[in-house]
Amino acid sequence: MTDPYRVIVVEDDPDVAFYIKTILTKQGCIVQTFTDPSFAQQAMRLYEPDVVITDIEMPGITGIELIEKVRAVRPGTPVIVMTAHVSVDYAVDALRANADEFLTKPISSSDLIAVVARLAEEFRSAKSSMPDPEVVLAIGAHPDDVEIGAGGILLTHRAAGDSVHILTLSRGGRGGHVSDRQSEAFVAAEMLGARLHLEDLPDTEISENEPTVGIIEKVVADIRPTVVYVHSDHDMHQDHRAVHKAALLATRNVRSVSCYQSASATVDFRPNRFVNIDGWLEQKIELVQAHRSQVQVSRYHAPEFLAATARYWARFGEGTACEPLEIVRDSGDLSSGATDVSQALRAQRNARARQLPQ
Ligand SMILES: [Zn+2]
Numbered sequence: 001m002t003d004p005y006r007v008i009v010v011e012d013d014p015d016v017a018f019y020i021k022t023i024l025t026k027q028g029c030i031v032q033t034f035t036d037p038s039f040a041q042q043a044m045r046l047y048e049p050d051v052v053i054t055d056i057e058m059p060g061i062t063g064i065e066l067i068e069k070v071r072a073v074r075p076g077t078p079v080i081v082m083t084a085h086v087s088v089d090y091a092v093d094a095l096r097a098n099a100d101e102f103l104t105k106p107i108s109s110s111d112l113i114a115v116v117a118r119l120a121e122e123f124r125s126a127k128s129s130m131p132d133p134e135v136v137l138a139i140g141a142h143p144d145d146v147e148i149g150a151g152g153i154l155l156t157h158r159a160a161g162d163s164v165h166i167l168t169l170s171r172g173g174r175g176g177h178v179s180d181r182q183s184e185a186f187v188a189a190e191m192l193g194a195r196l197h198l199e200d201l202p203d204t205e206i207s208e209n210e211p212t213v214g215i216i217e218k219v220v221a222d223i224r225p226t227v228v229y230v231h232s233d234h235d236m237h238q239d240h241r242a243v244h245k246a247a248l249l250a251t252r253n254v255r256s257v258s259c260y261q262s263a264s265a266t267v268d269f270r271p272n273r274f275v276n277i278d279g280w281l282e283q284k285i286e287l288v289q290a291h292r293s294q295v296q297v298s299r300y301h302a303p304e305f306l307a308a309t310a311r312y313w314a315r316f317g318e319g320t321a322c323e324p325l326e327i328v329r330d331s332g333d334l335s336s337g338a339t340d341v342s343q344a345l346r347a348q349r350n351a352r353a354r355q356l357p358q
Pocket of ligand 1: 141142145237240
């Protein structure tokens with residue numbers, strides 16, 4: 001017997017939700033129903049469904065917006081949209097947002113069963129042919145560090161279907177009101193489709209030993225990351241250096257560990273991998289700008305500063321925007337588009353040699 005299909009139903013009408021649940025449960029599916037669409041993202045993480053069924057319009061959110069939220073958590077998840085009215089406008093909009101199937105109310109049970117089985121099978125076979133997703137952990141001392149240093153890289157991980165966790169060790173009390181910075185951190189994580197682990201170490205007094213090492217070790221034990229990004233040791237901010245040292249100890253068994261460039265990195269920051277983030281720069285800027293309390297007080301949050309930095313590092317990589325990394329350890333393949341600095345330099349030298357007169 002195959003693993004039963006897992007289905008999430010998001011429908012504000014409890015009668016309809018119950019009807020669908022009854023039909024699918026009889027077929028052996030595991031069905032979770034939600035009448036409040038605001039639980040949808042949490043439910044996606046918890047139940048990892050094969051199929052999502054949603055109403056086209058619910059209080060506070062359209063089915064179309066819901067599709068985007070659902071896929072931000074689990075890219076490629078099939079979504080069936082139910083509609084009471086056969087409205088051409090709705091259908092066109094929803095198709096644009098990539099609904100996989102429409103069912104018109106009243107829902108026929110045989111149609112429902114057939115569509116769920118087909119989409120769930122397709123999704124499972126597509127997933128089984130893909131490489132295992134990475135579990136990514138990005139570690140920062142303060143809210144916004146990770147977005148500034150590796151926001152584009154994290155977006156490319158999400159697009160590849162990897163799960164992304166952010167561990168932020170302090171709530172940044174020195175840089176603004178803790179409550180503002182905390183809610184900004186959650187907004188940015190949600191935009192990214194990442195899970196935020198927010199700790200409460202004293203801002204500007206983070207230790208490189210305990211309790212920092214223990215906190216990071218606990219998250220590593222819980223989520224078992226395969227890829228870690230953290231501050232560089234080449235940084236003026238003592239919290240950043242402390243988090244770097246603590247993280248290196250706590251992630252000693254992780255396959256791939258590398259350091260991003262923080263706003264306070266020194267000229268000794270010497271990257272040897274340049275990850276192309278073409279197509280993600282706008283969204284990275286939005287992530288950084290989500291830290292609204294910092295936008296006023298820090299020049300590092302300015303869109304042109306972020307864009308110019310990414311443009312600059314692209315001289316060593318590919319495309320027009322890159323984020324630089326210092327590789328600490330990499331015992332496997334990392335993100336696509338990455339270029340080793342020695343390769344880039346070799347290519348430059350070869351190009352120059354070709355231009356020399358014979
Ligand atoms: Zn910081």
